[in-house]
Amino acid sequence: MTTTAPVVAFDQVSKAYAAVRAVDGLTLALRPGETVALLGPNGAGKSTTLDLLLGLKKPDSGTVRLFGTGPRDAIVAGRVGAMLQSGGLMDEVTVAELVRLACDLHPKPYRPSEVLSRAGIAQLAGRKVDKLSGGQAQRVRFALATAGDSDLIVLDEPTTGMDVTTRQAFWATMREQADRGRTVLFATHYLEEADAVADRVLVLHRGRLLADGTAAEIKAKAGARRVSFDLAGTVDEAALRGLPFLTSLAVSGRTVRIQSTDADATVHALYGLGLYPRNLEVAGLGLEQAFVAITTAEEAKAK
Amino acid sequence: MNSLIRLELTRALRNRKFLFFSVIYPSVLFLIIAGNADSTTKVPGTGLTLPTYMMVSMASFGALTAALMGNSERIAKEREGGWVRQLRLTTLPGRGYVLAKTASAAVVSLPSIVIVFVVAAAVKDVRLDAWQWLALTGAIWAGSLVFAALGVALGYLASGDAVRPITMITYFGLSMLGGLWMPTTTFPDWLQDIAKWLPTHAYAALGQAIEQSRAPHVQDLVVLVVSFALFAGGAAWLYRKDTLKA
Numbered sequence: 247m248t249t250t251a252p253v254v255a256f257d258q259v260s261k262a263y264a265a266v267r268a269v270d271g272l273t274l275a276l277r278p279g280e281t282v283a284l285l286g287p288n289g290a291g292k293s294t295t296l297d298l299l300l301g302l303k304k305p306d307s308g309t310v311r312l313f314g315t316g317p318r319d320a321i322v323a324g325r326v327g328a329m330l331q332s333g334g335l336m337d338e339v340t341v342a343e344l345v346r347l348a349c350d351l352h353p354k355p356y357r358p359s360e361v362l363s364r365a366g367i368a369q370l371a372g373r374k375v376d377k378l379s380g381g382q383a384q385r386v387r388f389a390l391a392t393a394g395d396s397d398l399i400v401l402d403e404p405t406t407g408m409d410v411t412t413r414q415a416f417w418a419t420m421r422e423q424a425d426r427g428r429t430v431l432f433a434t435h436y437l438e439e440a441d442a443v444a445d446r447v448l449v450l451h452r453g454r455l456l457a458d459g460t461a462a463e464i465k466a467k468a469g470a471r472r473v474s475f476d477l478a479g480t481v482d483e484a485a486l487r488g489l490p491f492l493t494s495l496a497v498s499g500r501t502v503r504i505q506s507t508d509a510d511a512t513v514h515a516l517y518g519l520g521l522y523p524r525n526l527e528v529a530g531l532g533l534e535q536a537f538v539a540i541t542t543a544e545e546a547k548a549k
Numbered sequence: 550m551n552s553l554i555r556l557e558l559t560r561a562l563r564n565r566k567f568l569f570f571s572v573i574y575p576s577v578l579f580l581i582i583a584g585n586a587d588s589t590t591k592v593p594g595t596g597l598t599l600p601t602y603m604m605v606s607m608a609s610f611g612a613l614t615a616a617l618m619g620n621s622e623r624i625a626k627e628r629e630g631g632w633v634r635q636l637r638l639t640t641l642p643g644r645g646y647v648l649a650k651t652a653s654a655a656v657v658s659l660p661s662i663v664i665v666f667v668v669a670a671a672v673k674d675v676r677l678d679a680w681q682w683l684a685l686t687g688a689i690w691a692g693s694l695v696f697a698a699l700g701v702a703l704g705y706l707a708s709g710d711a712v713r714p715i716t717m718i719t720y721f722g723l724s725m726l727g728g729l730w731m732p733t734t735t736f737p738d739w740l741q742d743i744a745k746w747l748p749t750h751a752y753a754a755l756g757q758a759i760e761q762s763r764a765p766h767v768q769d770l771v772v773l774v775v776s777f778a779l780f781a782g783g784a785a786w787l788y789r790k791d792t793l794k795a
Contacts, residue, residue, distance in 0.1 A: 334631030
C-alpha cells in the first residue's frame with residue numbers, strides 16, 4: 247500500500263490574501279477510504295483549503311497533489327467529484343437536464359436516473375433549478391458531485407440550508423458513498439456531524455492544522471474530561487487548585503466544575519484532601535467543547 | 550462540450566422573451582420602418598431601395614441582439630452565482646463554457662437573419678440573386694461573432710447589477726449610431742464621421758456591399774477585424790483574470 251500515492255497530499259501549502267494568511271504551511275495526507283471532516287470556525291481557511299485542493303486557486307508556495315498528479319489532471323481523469331458552497335447551478339433548466347449534463351461530462355458516469363434517486367431528488371427531476379429551496383439545491387449540488395464513479399468526493403458545508411430530517415437523510419446517502427470505498431472529505435462547522443460521520447477530523451484554525459485524529463483523539467487532546475461535584479461547607483479554592491492534572495476550575499456556590507487530563511487521578515487526590523464530594527459526575531468533553539478548548543488555547547498562545 | 554451546447558440551446562429556445570427580441574422583433578421593426586416606403590425611392594448615395602437597405606440593417610440588428618444580449622448578462626450572473634466555478638470542477642475545458650455560449654448564440658442568430666430576409670422578400674418584394682442571398686446570410690452570420698466576443702467580454706467585465714445597463718447602452722448605442730435603425734446618411738455630418746468607425750456600421754455596410762454587387766470597403770473590413778481582435782482579446786484577458794481570482 248505504501249506504493250500508492252495518497253488521495254490528497256498537501257506539502258507546506260500557503261496562500262495569503264493581502265496581509266491575511268488564509269492557509270499557512272499546511273501539510274496533510276488523506277488515505278483511500280477515509281471519511282474526513284475539515285473542521286474550523288468561519289475564516290479558519292476551510293474554503294481556501296478546498297479551493298487549493300481542487301485547483302481553483304494556486305498556492306503561493308508548496309504543492310497540492312491528488313492521486314500523485316495535479317488537481318486539474320485528477321479532475322479531468324474523473325477521480326474527483328466536488329460540491330462547493332459557492333458552487334452555483336445553471337438556471338432555467340430542469341434538475342434532470344442538469345444532472346444529465348454532469349453525467350455527460352464525467353468520464354466514468356452513472357446513469358442520470360441512478361444519480362437522481364441516490365441523491366434523493368428523483369421527485370424533483372422535472373423541476374426548474376431556479377424553483378428549488380435551499381436544501382433541495384444542496385441535494386442537486388450533491389448529485390452533480392456524485393454523477394460518476396469518482397474516488398474522492400469533496401463537500402463544502404454540504405448540509406447548509408437543510409432541515410434536521412433532510413440532514414440525516416443526506417448523511418445516510420453520504421455514508422453509502424463512503425461504504426463504496428471512496429474517500430470523502432467534507433468541511434463543516436457542525437461539530438456533531440464531524441463526530442457522527444467522520445473517521446478522522448482535521449481541525450483548522452487561522453490556516454493552520456491544529457489537530458488531526460479521530461473524534462475521540464481530538465476530544466482527548468483538548469484536555470479532557472469534566473468532573474463536577476458538590477461540597478458541603480466552605481470551598482477551599484486554593485486547595486482545589488493544587489489538584490493534579492487540573493486544566494480548569496470553576497466554583498459556583500458549593501458546586502465545583504473541573505476539567506482534567508486524568509480524571510481518575512484528580513478524583514483520587516480529591517479524596518486524599520479529606521474532602522467528601524457529593525453528586526460526583528465524570529464525563530467526556532463533547533467534540534464541540536474539545537474544539538472550543540483547542541482553539542481558545544491557540545488564541546491564548548497567539549496573544 | 551456538446552452536451553453543454555445542447556443544454557444552452559435548449560435553454561435559449563425556451564426563453565420566449567429572448568426569442569421574441571432576437572428572432573421576431575427585427576422583422577417587426579423592418580415592417581414598421583420599411584412598411585410605407587415604395588419600392589422605387591433610393592436611399593441617397595447607395596443605389597439601394599429603402600426596403601433592400603433596411604433588410605440588411607435589420608438582419609444585422611437581429612444577429613447583434615442574439616449574439617450580444619443573451620450572453621453578457623448570463624455570463625455575469627453565472628460567474629457571480631458560482632456556476633462557472635462548478636463547471637471548473639468538471640472535465641469541461643476552460644474555454645468550453647464560452648464556446649458553448651457563443652455556439653448557442655450563433656444558432657439563435659441564424660433564424661433571426663433568415664426570417665428578416667423571408668419577410669423582406671415576401672412583403673416588400675426585395676429581389677436579389679441567389680449568390681447574394683447566400684453571401685448575405687454567410688456574412689451577417691459570421692460577422693455576428695464580433696458581437697458574440699463583445700458579449701463575452703462584457704460578461705466578464707461587469708458584474709451583477711452593472712451588466713444590464715452597460716449591455717443596454719452598448720447595444721442601443723451600437724445599433725443606433727451604427728445606422729442599423731436608419732441610414733447613417735440621414736445623420737448630420739459630424740455624427741456620420743463617428744458612425745463610420747463603429748463595428749455595427751461596418752457590419753451592415755458589408756451586407757449592403759453584397760447587395761450592390763461590389764467589393765466591400767477596405768475600411769469596413771479593417772474596422773470589423775480590429776473590433777473582433779479587440780473584443781476577443783479583451784474577453785480572453787478578462788476570462789483569465791477571472792479564473793485566477795475565482
